[in-house]
Amino acid sequence: xxxxxxxxxxxxSIKFKDNSNLRKLKNRIFKIIIIILSIITISPIxxxxxxxxxxxxxxxxxxxxxxxxxxxxxxxxxIASGDVIPGGIANGITGTLLIVIIASVIAIPIGVITxxxxxxxxxxxxxxxxxxxxxxxxxxxxIVLGIIGYLWVVLxxxxxxxxxxxxxxxxxMMLPLIVRxxxxxxxxxxxxxxxxxxxxxxxxxxxxLRVMIPSSFSGLLTGILLAISRVLGETAPxxxxxxxxxxxxxxxxxxxxxxxxxxxxxxxxPNMINLIWSxxxxxxxxxxxxxxxxxxxxxxxxx
Amino acid sequence: xxxxxxxxxxxxxxxxxxxIISTGILASLIKxxxxxxxxxxxxxxxxxxxxxxxxxxxxxxxxxxxxxxxSSLLALILCIPLAFSTSLFIAEYFKKTRIxxxxxxxxxxxxxxxxIVYGLWGFxxxxxxxxxxxxxDQGFGIFTSSLILAIMIIPYAxxxxxxxxxxxxxxxxxxxxxxxxxRLEVIFRVIIPNARSGIVASYILALGRALGETMAVTMLIxxxxxxxxxxxxxxxxxxxIIANQFGEADGLKLSSLIAIGLLLFAITAIVNAFxxxxxxxxx
Amino acid sequence: xxENNLDIQNPIxxxxxxxxxxxxxxxxxxxxxxxxxxxxxTAIMGPSGCGKSTLLRAINRMHELYPNINxxxxxxxxxxxxxxxxxxxxxxxxxxxxxRPNPFPTMSIYDNVxxxxxxxxxxxxxxxxxxxxxxxxxxxxxxSEVKDSLFKKGTFxxxxxxxxxxxxxxxxxxxxxxxxxxxxxxxxxxxxxRVEELLVELKKKYTIVLVTHNMSQAARISDNSxxxxxxxxxxxxxxxxxxxxxxxxxxxxxxxxxxG
Numbered sequence: 001x002x003x004x005x006x007x008x009x010x011x012x013s014i015k016f017k018d019n020s021n022l023r024k025l026k027n028r029i030f031k032i033i034i035i036i037l038s039i040i041t042i043s044p045i046x047x048x049x050x051x052x053x054x055x056x057x058x059x060x061x062x063x064x065x066x067x068x069x070x071x072x073x074x075x076x077x078x079i080a081s082g083d084v085i086p087g088g089i090a091n092g093i094t095g096t097l098l099i100v101i102i103a104s105v106i107a108i109p110i111g112v113i114t115x116x117x118x119x120x121x122x123x124x125x126x127x128x129x130x131x132x133x134x135x136x137x138x139x140x141x142x143i144v145l146g147i148i149g150y151l152w153v154v155l156x157x158x159x160x161x162x163x164x165x166x167x168x169x170x171x172x173m174m175l176p177l178i179v180r181x182x183x184x185x186x187x188x189x190x191x192x193x194x195x196x197x198x199x200x201x202x203x204x205x206x207x208x209l210r211v212m213i214p215s216s217f218s219g220l221l222t223g224i225l226l227a228i229s230r231v232l233g234e235t236a237p238x239x240x241x242x243x244x245x246x247x248x249x250x251x252x253x254x255x256x257x258x259x260x261x262x263x264x265x266x267x268x269x270p271n272m273i274n275l276i277w278s279x280x281x282x283x284x285x286x287x288x289x290x291x292x293x294x295x296x297x298x299x300x301x302x303x
Numbered sequence: 304x305x306x307x308x309x310x311x312x313x314x315x316x317x318x319x320x321x322x323i324i325s326t327g328i329l330a331s332l333i334k335x336x337x338x339x340x341x342x343x344x345x346x347x348x349x350x351x352x353x354x355x356x357x358x359x360x361x362x363x364x365x366x367x368x369x370x371x372x373x374s375s376l377l378a379l380i381l382c383i384p385l386a387f388s389t390s391l392f393i394a395e396y397f398k399k400t401r402i403x404x405x406x407x408x409x410x411x412x413x414x415x416x417x418x419i420v421y422g423l424w425g426f427x428x429x430x431x432x433x434x435x436x437x438x439x440d441q442g443f444g445i446f447t448s449s450l451i452l453a454i455m456i457i458p459y460a461x462x463x464x465x466x467x468x469x470x471x472x473x474x475x476x477x478x479x480x481x482x483x484x485x486r487l488e489v490i491f492r493v494i495i496p497n498a499r500s501g502i503v504a505s506y507i508l509a510l511g512r513a514l515g516e517t518m519a520v521t522m523l524i525x526x527x528x529x530x531x532x533x534x535x536x537x538x539x540x541x542x543x544i545i546a547n548q549f550g551e552a553d554g555l556k557l558s559s560l561i562a563i564g565l566l567l568f569a570i571t572a573i574v575n576a577f578x579x580x581x582x583x584x585x586x
Numbered sequence: 587x588x589e590n591n592l593d594i595q596n597p598i599x600x601x602x603x604x605x606x607x608x609x610x611x612x613x614x615x616x617x618x619x620x621x622x623x624x625x626x627x628t629a630i631m632g633p634s635g636c637g638k639s640t641l642l643r644a645i646n647r648m649h650e651l652y653p654n655i656n657x658x659x660x661x662x663x664x665x666x667x668x669x670x671x672x673x674x675x676x677x678x679x680x681x682x683x684x685x686r687p688n689p690f691p692t693m694s695i696y697d698n699v700x701x702x703x704x705x706x707x708x709x710x711x712x713x714x715x716x717x718x719x720x721x722x723x724x725x726x727x728x729x730s731e732v733k734d735s736l737f738k739k740g741t742f743x744x745x746x747x748x749x750x751x752x753x754x755x756x757x758x759x760x761x762x763x764x765x766x767x768x769x770x771x772x773x774x775x776x777x778x779x780r781v782e783e784l785l786v787e788l789k790k791k792y793t794i795v796l797v798t799h800n801m802s803q804a805a806r807i808s809d810n811s812x813x814x815x816x817x818x819x820x821x822x823x824x825x826x827x828x829x830x831x832x833x834x835x836x837x838x839x840x841x842x843x844x845x846g
Contacts, residue, residue, distance in 0.1 A: 019707055020674040027485040034396060037388035042409040044454045048416060048424045110320050117314040130318050132579075133325040139575035140328065140568060141515025143542045147549070147564045151331045172324060179321070204307035233417025236517035236542065240549050260419050267423065267522070280420045287415045474688040478752070481648060481682035482759055483674045484705040492705055496692035 052281040059278030064088035075271040092262040102167035107174035115182020138176035145169040146237030161243035163256035169237040174227040181223025185216040222294045229290035235260035335561035353528040362559035370538035375513035378452035386460035394468035414458035422522035425451040443525035444537045452513045460509035467501030500585045507578035517542035541567040588833040597621035603659035614640040616817040627794045629808035637817040646680040680763045681756030686772045687748035689740035696736040702759030722758040726750040746777025763793045813837045
């Protein structure tokens with residue numbers, strides 16, 4: 001046994017000033033500040049949503065979904081005679097659907113396959129490079145992707161502003177989100193499922209298509225929905241690529257409108273200013289609904 | 304060739320697309336920006352004039368770089384106290400309670416609001432408030448856009464910091480409590496030192512977001528192509544000048560706008576890479 | 587509760603009718619009465635989930651960190667009810683050491699030892715700090731091992747060294763009672779032996795209350811033992827008497843390894 005000698009009570013000479021009341025007061029004040037600042041943090045979202053609902057709700061009717069946006073003269077006449085501004089945002093809704101569907105068609109297969117590749121090649125140098133590039137792409141400002149859509153598609157492919165150019169810009173935004181979420185969900189598939197399939201002699205591509213993708217399907221779907229909701233409200237890249245149109249257009253090589261572009265037009269036209277709130281309410285409703293569905297899927301999976 | 308090899312080749316080939324897109328973006332931006340850099344040289348970056356008058360055309364990026372960086376930094380400064388408090392609310396004070404999950408959901412909703420809707424709200428709600436407070440007559444300016452940017456980046460500034468704050472081991476907090484520390488002291492002496500790099504990283508990534516924001520800033524910054532005299536003056540940002548003038552631009556002006564796009568790409572990439580570096584140091 | 591010939595004169599702590607519930611009416615500690623002997627090692631034993639950790643934490647009110655806790659009864663420290671005391675002052679008098687070594691990873695060894703003063707905003711002169719660090723580390727027999735690396739992070743030490751550093755951190759703040767919650771459960775046998783020797787030595791100056799799931803540890807170093815089962819204090823007495831001659835059949839079953 002080692003011998004231990006305890007010296008003494010340590011430094012009994014040290015006098016403690018009783019600061020406990022002050023410290024407890026500071027502690028309480030800090031907590032109050034945290035609560036107040038947290039309330040301030042969430043107040044904008046509450047204010048924004050209520051503003052949109054209050055100002056926009058009245059404008060939403062059947063016409064809103066079936067009619068194209070009015071021209072400024074029609075709107076002016078309606079305002080002069082005290083009527084509700086006629087028309088709706090049908091050209092925006094169809095345009096948004098067209099642009100986002102094409103963007104998804106481009107981004108989903110590339111994103112999922114790249115995600116699978118990254119999952120299958122963990123730790124390899126080239127895979128790390130791709131992962132880092134994907135992270136860099138995720139940080140590229142959307143307006144810069146608008147320039148890219150213009151340079152790559154508007155100037156060279158469609159020889160003019162087009163839905164397709166917008167889809168290309170948005171697909172580059174979606175791509176890194178899908179890559180990342182695919183890789184992450186693949187990691188959660190139990191290794192033994194894969195091994196069991198391999199032991200049965202199932203070919204590699206069938207393991208991916210029949211085992212890996214189905215067993216991580218809800219995760220993939222969540223990632224895709226979040227990626228779509230992320231680009232639905234994008235305005236800046238579309239300004240540089242799809243330009244806008246007053247008609248319903250389903251030709252991907254022609255200029256096309258989109259809901260956020262219509263909001264931008266309404267905002268810039270004093271006669272149509274009343275339409276901004278209903279269009280914004282619709283847009284935000286769409287984005288939040290997709291978000292909500294994605295969150296539901298996550299919650300169900302976690303159970 | 305057997306099917307396994309073919310599949311591996313397909314996976315590899317598709318993954319090349321990311322590489323092609325990334326290098327392609329950089330190459331296209333550089334190529335598009337070349338005429339401007341040939342005409343003005345690297346002085347383009349520090350030249351403060353933006354004069355599209357034919358015959359006397361002269362373009363420089365300084366006004367916009369200045370506007371983007373000041374509005375984003377100011378946004379970050381305004382955002383930090385809010386994001387920091389919210390993280391402590393969610394991940395410490397009310398950890399795992401219903402009220403914390405409601406707050407978290409609301410903060411997440413902030414990320415779902417499109418930029419243009421923030422712009423509208425800023426224009427119709429924030430701007431009149433700023434006018435009535437007498438901050439400036441028009442309500443436009445660096446400060447107004449920073450305010451809206453600060454709200455927009457809160458979800459990015461909180462998400463990672465929530466995680467790292469919640470991850471500080473209970474044993475460390477208990478050790479401090481057992482020595483008589485108050486919660487405030489535990490937060491500043493134990494939680495923050497242990498979660499520091501994650502918190503810093505999330506603020507850097509939020510800054511990266513603010514730098515690239517376009518629509519809300521365009522609607523509020525005032526679009527004046529001058530160096531702002533104070534944070535309450537009007538100015539312009541890199542993303543805004545592109546959004547506003549790209550449509551009718553050609554020739555040298557178009558090239559100058561693409562050059563600004565290239566610079567914006569570079570600045571955000573550097574900021575984001577720095578954020579990632581801090582995160583990697585963490586793990 | 588059954589008691590063997592335990593006669594504690596002038597106890598430092600008296601636990602009176604203590605009941606603690608985490609959930610409404612579900613008691614983790616039920617109606618416990620016990621007096622803790624000064625300058626002795628008191629071991630709290632029992633199968634997992636018996637409430638021994640909760641009882642220990644109730645002594646410096648660490649159990650209150652969990653929300654919705656309901657505490658009835660009282661604990662007297664020098665005849666003063668700790669539930670009426672300020673926790674800051676209470677925890678100065680009653681220090682704690684935890685199951686897993688938990689030195690602050692962002693602080694050096696030196697700063698870890700004086701963490702109690704730093705956290706409580708006590709300003710010390712450099713000379714006082716040096717003295718406290720040196721003496722506290724000597725008391726836990728760590729001084730010779732770390733005196734050349736005082737300004738390195740505490741986390742590079744071995745598990746046993748880290749745990750002794752944590753004991754030094756508690757001692758440095760000069761408490762009267764030290765609570766230890768299974769302090770050797772994460773340590774190897776050699777490190778465990780050193781901590782046990784240390785505790786036996788420390789009781790000359792301090793009162794030690796120790797939760798342990800290791801019966802032989804209780805037998806080796808404790809003076810008095812409490813045996814808890816399902817939140818109740820089943821038996822309390824001199825350790826040597828309880829181990830050779832348990833009164834309650836549940837104590838006997840536990841000590842002979844029939845559950846645990």
